[in-house]
Amino acid sequence: MWTLQNNFCNLIKKTVPTFKCMFPHYNKARYGQYIKTFPILDGSIPSVCEHVFEKNLRNSEACIQRYSELLYKVSKGGGENAILRHTQRNKKLLVRERLRMLLDDESFLELSPFAGFDLPYGDVPAAGCLTGIGKICGVWCVFMANDATVKGGTIYPISVKKQLRAQHIAIQNRLLSVYLVDSGGAFLPLQAELFPDQSHGGRIFYNEAIMSAMKIPQVAVVCGSCTAGGAYVPTMAEETVIVDKIGTMFLAGPPLVKAATGEDISPEDLGGATLHSKVSGCIDHFASSEEAAYECVRNIILTLNYELPQEETLEYDEPLYGAEELLGLAPQGYRYTLPLKLILSRLIDGSRFQEFKAEYGTTLVTGFAHMEGHLVGIVANNGELTHDASLKGSHFVQLCSQRSIPILFLQNTAPHAAEPTSLSQAENHTNRLKAQASMMAAIACAAVPKITLVIGGSYGNESYAMCGRSFDPNFLFLWPNARVALVDSRHISTFPQAGDDDCIGDDSELKFLKEKYWGGLKELAGARPRKRSKEREQHKAHAAHARFVCLLLKKTPICGAGTTRHQQWSTHRDTHSEEPPLLHKVSNFLFHPLSNHCNWLEVLVFLALSINTSFIQQGHSLYLTHF
Numbered sequence: 098m099w100t101l102q103n104n105f106c107n108l109i110k111k112t113v114p115t116f117k118c119m120f121p122h123y124n125k126a127r128y129g130q131y132i133k134t135f136p137i138l139d140g141s142i143p144s145v146c147e148h149v150f151e152k153n154l155r156n157s158e159a160c161i162q163r164y165s166e167l168l169y170k171v172s173k174g175g176g177e178n179a180i181l182r183h184t185q186r187n188k189k190l191l192v193r194e195r196l197r198m199l200l201d202d203e204s205f206l207e208l209s210p211f212a213g214f215d216l217p218y219g220d221v222p223a224a225g226c227l228t229g230i231g232k233i234c235g236v237w238c239v240f241m242a243n244d245a246t247v248k249g250g251t252i253y254p255i256s257v258k259k260q261l262r263a264q265h266i267a268i269q270n271r272l273l274s275v276y277l278v279d280s281g282g283a284f285l286p287l288q289a290e291l292f293p294d295q296s297h298g299g300r301i302f303y304n305e306a307i308m309s310a311m312k313i314p315q316v317a318v319v320c321g322s323c324t325a326g327g328a329y330v331p332t333m334a335e336e337t338v339i340v341d342k343i344g345t346m347f348l349a350g351p352p353l354v355k356a357a358t359g360e361d362i363s364p365e366d367l368g369g370a371t372l373h374s375k376v377s378g379c380i381d382h383f384a385s386s387e388e389a390a391y392e393c394v395r396n397i398i399l400t401l402n403y404e405l406p407q408e409e410t411l412e413y414d415e416p417l418y419g420a421e422e423l424l425g426l427a428p429q430g431y432r433y434t435l436p437l438k439l440i441l442s443r444l445i446d447g448s449r450f451q452e453f454k455a456e457y458g459t460t461l462v463t464g465f466a467h468m469e470g471h472l473v474g475i476v477a478n479n480g481e482l483t484h485d486a487s488l489k490g491s492h493f494v495q496l497c498s499q500r501s502i503p504i505l506f507l508q509n510t511a512p513h514a515a516e517p518t519s520l521s522q523a524e525n526h527t528n529r530l531k532a533q534a535s536m537m538a539a540i541a542c543a544a545v546p547k548i549t550l551v552i553g554g555s556y557g558n559e560s561y562a563m564c565g566r567s568f569d570p571n572f573l574f575l576w577p578n579a580r581v582a583l584v585d586s587r588h589i590s591t592f593p594q595a596g597d598d599d600c601i602g603d604d605s606e607l608k609f610l611k612e613k614y615w616g617g618l619k620e621l622a623g624a625r626p627r628k629r630s631k632e633r634e635q636h637k638a639h640a641a642h643a644r645f646v647c648l649l650l651k652k653t654p655i656c657g658a659g660t661t662r663h664q665q666w667s668t669h670r671d672t673h674s675e676e677p678p679l680l681h682k683v684s685n686f687l688f689h690p691l692s693n694h695c696n697w698l699e700v701l702v703f704l705a706l707s708i709n710t711s712f713i714q715q716g717h718s719l720y721l722t723h724f
């Protein structure tokens with residue numbers, strides 16, 4: 098796994114076939130005899146840089162060792178006890194054993210293996226589900242498999258995000274989707290973070306409907322408990338298989354039935370394989386065992402009437418330089434430029450590279466190359482994206498889009514430079530921002546596959562111009578040494594940190610800033626201890642809410658078309674026999690002549706210190722939703 102070049106080429110082999118359906122004329126080997134005319138890159142490492150190479154090598158080995166340890170930890174799922182309970186008491190296969198039985202006998206590309214690691218609410222190994230791309234009966238597919246050893250397969254917010262990402266890949270590349278469902282439903286203590294919003298749990302079911310409309314096949318296997326929201330996934334799939342004795346599907350399990358009706362019922366009788374196969378009709382195929390279920394899925398895929406593309410065996414030259422040297426080229430620090438051409442010479446076929454605008458905007462390297470016989474455009478930044486470099490990148494991306502050539506981004510953006518101190522510097526910054534905006538627009542509108550590889554630092558707004566996650570690359574990967582942040586805290590000298598002996602700055606200045614900050618908050622919040630009656634406290638809370646609502650109404654009108662606020666309040670009084678006292682105070686306050694003079698900070702501090710939860714519980718949260 099530490100051979101970065103091999104891993105990246107495997108990625109190309111797994112993802113390039115998915116692009117061919119998007120571009121029928123994509124990468125035909127029509128110019129094979131002419132490819133060797135591309136210039137050869139000089140990938141020899143200068144002797145004066147050998148000591149840097151050795152430091153980078155040791156750092157990369159340490160990063161990969163840490164990576165391997167974490168990957169092994171994640172592969173254990175919920176731990177030894179959970180594994181024993183899953184296999185011995187519940188008589189179920191582990192998720193990776195299921196995938197080995199389902200997928201063809203070859204390697205697959207696992208996605209987001211570290212999702213759910215070291216979260217504020219604890220570790221959720223692999224986000225409680227495995228996602229990836231593999232082959233079933235020769236057909237490329239995206240799989241989503243719940244790991245029931247992690248909290249019984251319950252769905253966390255990070256689980257929703259990971260599954261939505263897998264579905265997005267399936268939609269973007271029009272890949273068959275297979276769901277192995279073994280889920281206990283939503284993790285209720287965090288339901289506010291995974292249920293109500295647009296990109297929360299319900300989006301999974303929405304995507305299933307959209308994929309079906311796009312004629313993207315979806316097959317599901319119920320190989321465990323499917324409770325609550327988990328029950329919709331197999332129900333909305335086009336064909337579903339359930340495993341006898343261990344597969345169940347219901348919105349509310351036996352404990353909730355007992356609590357609601359007092360009736361004792363077994364999971365099998367409530368929503369087992371026999372019930373859904375013979376009575377409800379929610380299931381299309383009954384399987385006596387998990388082995389039979391996965392064999393049934395493979396048979397279903399054979400009925401899809403897919404015309405498998407012929408495997409093209411393209412002849413290509415290996416890079417002229419060893420891929421193992423990439424470990425010494427992966428940077429240890431992020432304030433320095435990378436020898437990008439040394440890296441490219443170890444990735445591309447024959448180390449041949451047709452560079453575009455080689456002498457212009459030299460902090461950005463652009464050009465064409467081949468990877469395992471497939472033509473790609475390469476955009477690799479070498480530090481700061483200057484004005485010239487951004488214009489160069491914009492031009493090259495438009496060329497690739499026009500010629501239907503996929504783009505590979507190698508990203509190493511530097512931390513933020515110093516702020517401008519003169520008018521000329523400010524003008525240069527403005528021109529650079531305009532050029533970067535042009536490059537961002539070109540990337541966003543490029544209708545070709547895009548793959549981003551972060552090989553060093555990914556800092557600030559320049560990461561957007563290099564097709565960061567916000568710009569929707571088909572895939573985004575990081576080297577083990579990579580870092581992603583808005584700013585690099587290790588290189589900020591103007592803001593000292595308390596307790597750091599190496600920080601640069603005056604301790605007195607830090608003390609003054611902290612006293613000013615906390616003193617201002619105490620003054621605004623009225624922190625002096627005084628005895629106040631309960632009514633006075635409530636009045637103060639109501640006043641804070643009123644000021645907050647007033648400001649919101651000034652920014653976002655909540656009245657319907659052609660309706661004034663006064664008419665809306667009148668309508669409320671006509672339709673509610675008893676007006677809530679808080680709403681009455683707010684309505685009176687809105688028309689007070691002094692209501693336009695409010696301090697934002699004062700409002701927010703009062704709101705934080707004296708928020709009245711009944712304001713939301715009574716259903717008066719209409720105004721908060723417009724913030």
